[in-house]
Amino acid sequence: MARKYRITVYYATNKDNGKTYIGQSKYGLAVSKARHKRKSLILNKKSPFYEEIRQIGFDAFEWGILKECSSKEEAEIFERKHIENIGLKNCYNTHIGGKKGFDLNDETKAILSRQKLGNKNPMYGKDLTKKEKDNLLAASMEVCSKKVVRVSDGQVYPSISECARQNNMSIGAVSLHVNGKIKSQRFEFVKYGSV
Numbered sequence: 001m002a003r004k005y006r007i008t009v010y011y012a013t014n015k016d017n018g019k020t021y022i023g024q025s026k027y028g029l030a031v032s033k034a035r036h037k038r039k040s041l042i043l044n045k046k047s048p049f050y051e052e053i054r055q056i057g058f059d060a061f062e063w064g065i066l067k068e069c070s071s072k073e074e075a076e077i078f079e080r081k082h083i084e085n086i087g088l089k090n091c092y093n094t095h096i097g098g099k100k101g102f103d104l105n106d107e108t109k110a111i112l113s114r115q116k117l118g119n120k121n122p123m124y125g126k127d128l129t130k131k132e133k134d135n136l137l138a139a140s141m142e143v144c145s146k147k148v149v150r151v152s153d154g155q156v157y158p159s160i161s162e163c164a165r166q167n168n169m170s171i172g173a174v175s176l177h178v179n180g181k182i183k184s185q186r187f188e189f190v191k192y193g194s195v
Helices: 029-041 048-056 072-086 106-114 130-144 160-166 171-178
Strands: 007-014 020-025 061-069 148-150 187-189
Touching: 007 029, 007 048, 007 072, 020 029, 020 061, 020 072, 029 048, 029 061, 061 072, 148 160, 160 171, 171 187
Parallel strands: none
Antiparallel strands: 007 020, 007 061, 148 187
């Protein structure tokens, strides 16, 4: 049986002024939030939305799901209509919406790849020390990984993969536990604010 395709159309609203960012993701809201946090606070990506996050803080935004769509086309139409309804002046979005990042043909992918080769790559010529690489990895893990706790003794792990490694288990097995797919749930995600 084929897996049902879902696209989440979500929002991030500035709690102070009501200005909103509208986005869509095939990975869900939690992954989208982590990616936006990483792009704004670690990678310093340039966009009105990311600049506002850096200025007022990530927690100054309320996040939520507008609609779960069953196709890319449905998500595209819904996103466009929603941005049109609230108006670009009330959005961090720089355009009404579109297929950005979804259906790239091989030729387009090759062009985009060539645009980042050699000295056009932001990491070109940068020799990072082991400490700098470790710091980047740690920062990325902090933003993108959910902490896991062992139920029996409260031992906390920074991620599913680290929990699996330290307990001689597969990542898939730990994932089944934290997502409640196994009755004898030995591990669970750390609840926000508890650690």
